Every structure is written in C-alpha cells, then in structure tokens.
Amino acid sequence: MNYTSFATALANPVAARSQMGFSLGCHIIIACFGVGFPTLVLFAEWRAHKTGDPVYLVLAKRWAKILGLLFAIGAVSGTVVSFEMGSLWAGLMSHYGQVIGLPFAMEGFAFFIEAIFLGIYLYGWDKLSPKVHMLAGLPIAISGIAGTFFVVSANAWMNAPRGFSVIHGRIVGIDPWAAMFNPATGPEAAHMLLAAYMVTGFGIAGFYAVAMLRGNRDRYTRLGLLIPLTLAVIITPIQIGVGDWAAESVGVLQPTKLAAIEGLSNTTKGAPEQLFGYYSDGQLHDAVKIPYGLSLLAKHNVNATIQGLNAVPANDRPSNPLVTVAHLSFDAMVSIGFFFFAIGLWLAWSWKRRKEIPKTKLFLAAVSVSGLAAVVAMECGWITTEVGRQPWIVYNVMRVDAAANPEHGIQYGFYALVLAYVVLATVLVLVLRYLAGLPLELEAAKKYMKRHQA
Secondary structure (H helix, E strand, C coil), X not given: CCHHHHHHHHHHHHHHHHHHHHHHHHXXXXXXXXXXXXXXXXXXXXXXXXXXXXXXXXXXXXXXXXXXXXXXXXXXXXXXHHHHHHHHCHHHHHHHHHHHHHHHXXXXXXXXXXXXXXXXXXXXXXXXXXXXXXXXXXXXXXXXXXXXXXXXXXXXXXXXXXXXXXXCCEEECCXXXXXXXXCXXXXXXXXXXXXXXXXXXXXXXXXXXXXXXXXXXXXXHHHHHHHHHHHHHHHHXXXXXXXXXXXXXXXXXXXXXXXXHHCCCCCEECCCEEECCEEECCEEEXXXXXXXXXXHHHHCCCCCEECCHHHCCHHHCCCHHHHHHHHHHHHHHHHHHHHHHHHHHHHXXXXXXXXXXXXXXXXXXXXXXXXXXXXXXXXXXXXXXXXXXXXXXXXXXXXXXXXXXXXXXXXXXXXXXXXXXXXXXXXXXXXXXXXXXXXXXXXHHHHHHHHHHC
C-alpha cells in the first residue's frame, strides 16, 4: 500500500463516521415527530368529535399539515441514510447485510404503508366520515412505530450480534429473526420509541409556551401546549424506568461500554456512581461520586462487581477522549430527564390545585426550552450508544475501520450532505413560519362539526 492509499484508509473511517453521524443526527429529529405526531393529531381529532369543541379540530387540522410537511422532509433525509449504509459502510454490508437485511426491508414496507394512509388522511377530511377518517389515521401512527422498531433492531444487533456463525471466515447459519430480536432490541427500541414521543411532546409544547410568554393566552394556544405536554410528562417517569432497564442490559451485554459510560477504570466491587468530570490518564477526574451507586443501579446490589475499562486491551476499548464524550453525554441525557420530571411534577401540582396550566413565566420558560432539551437528550443518548461501543461497529465482531468503504473520495460527500441539509432546514423553517401565520379557520371548523353532527 502506497502513502496515498494508506492515508485514505486512515481517513475513510473518520469521514464515514462524520457523514453518517451528521445525517443520522439530523434525520432522527424528523423521525421522532413521525412517531409521536400522528398520535397527537388523532387525539385532537377524537376530542373534537367527543366534546364538540371546534378548537380541537383546528389543532388537528393544523398539526396534520405540519405532519405532512415533516413526512416529506423525513422521506428525503431517510433516503440519504439508507444510501449511506451501502456507500459508506461497504465492509459491514458486504459481510453482514444478509444478516440484518430483514429489518431494513420491513422498514421499507412500514414507510410505504405510512405514506399511503397519510395521503388518504390529509385529503380525506371532507370526503370521509369522521369515524373512517380517524381509522385511516391509525396506520400512520402504527407504521411510524413499526418503522422505528425495525431500524432500531438493526442498531441493537450491532450492540448484541446474534443470528449467524463464522466458519473459516464465511458467514453461515444465518437466522435473520434471531438477529432482529436480539437481546438488546427490547430495551433499545423501547427507549427510542419513548424518546420519540418525548421529543414530539416537549417540542410542540415548547412552541406554544413561547406564544404564551408573548401574551397569547387563548384556548387554542393553551390546548396546543397542554395536550403534547401532558403526553410528554406522563412518558417521562416511564422513560426513566426504561432507561434503568437499558443501562442494566448494557452492563450484561457490553460491560466495556458501561465502564466507558461511567468512566470506571478498574474492575470494582461496590462501584460508585460518578457524575460529570473528564477522563484522562486512565482516570476520571473532578467527578462527583455517589458511593455504591453504580453497583446498585447496574445490578441492584451495592456489593456487585462492575467490570472496568482496564479489563480489556487498550485497542479494544474507547480512547480517553471518547470515554469523556460517552460519559458526559450520558450524564447530560439523565440530567435533562430529571429536568422533565420536575416539569411534570409542577404541572401535576398546579392541575390538582387549580385545574390549569401554571401561569408563571418561569414555568413557561422551562417548557419553552424543553423542546430543544429533548432533542439534546435524545442526541446524547445516541452518542452514548455509538461512541461507547468504539472501536467496534459490531460489538466484538467487526471494527469500524474494517467496515468503512476503502475507496477514495468518500469524504467529499460530507460537504454535499451539509449543503443538502441546509436547504432542507431552510425549506422546513420557511414553510413552518408560513403555516404558523395562517388564520385558525375556527368558523370553518364549527361548520365542519355541525355538518358531521347533523
């Protein structure tokens, strides 16, 4: 290998990871709304017909338009990601594509089902009865959940590879169902699906919280905040429990990743929980330590032994900077989760006392930043998952440098990708601003309700 090809071989894994990380980091935000938004739209429509309140119908129709826009943007960004699997990770797909191809194929079916019924739903308001129209919306919500499950199951397989054997360097004994339903699929899929609902709920509530801070306190704005916020805060404590399940699963399936997340150098009995700090020279510095906390959380036993990073060779674990990244990302995700829990307690306390949303500027300010905070928490969760697994793309089976496409020039795709996402983001913001400026059409909603109640 000459110098040029050697340099390319070194650069390609970095280029592939940068491009894939950027595109997934952008796409996953849109994907979250694809999972959670249909449920909110259907709930608002159901409440409109249940109560006869046209404001719920105004919300449902406004949200349905945004859902259609986000689906279109998500279709573009999702297509980019699917092409990247083959173009950037030729080594991975050439060896293991036959093992993990099933969930990607099934995700394609879920996508087309979602597209078909979304079209029916968007154009069927005045052509279908309310009952049939709502039934047409159910496959949208179900397909969004199913598609996310299939994609996450493929990522879970990278963390807990199953469903194949390697004999003399050849992949044999392939069981795609065992690969898809591997031990990591349950906790990882549940954690991601709940995160999607939280990103959606806090994201939409944050928009209406800003409107309320600006003095808009009408019923439309209050319901626009209350519905998604209620969903998000109900899910938050469930997510904290599922997160504990996911961390326990990591401790069993990927003990080196758990050690990286916690910045634990040496195998320790009764290991402490270490908050914040940075990892350098084989140690976590400036961390806040809770005695026996890690053993209790990971194995529900204060005297349990937790494997440290030094239990495996240095080239089989994340480097010092990556340990810091994984550790701080995990801490940020957990901290934001408890911030959401506090918002939920505040809302519940106010609702129990006065049957209304807290009117203080501090509460509305907290909700207004919760949408961005939810995105940050979700991204930090993925950073923890992916960085903590390094240097493996398939845990203990294939390294990242062996999976990347070895051909020249893949680094240039990153610049094209950034440009494409700048265009998509600009279009999204402009259209959202246009939709936000449209009149609420309350009188049209009243006529629709009277027509279908007659």
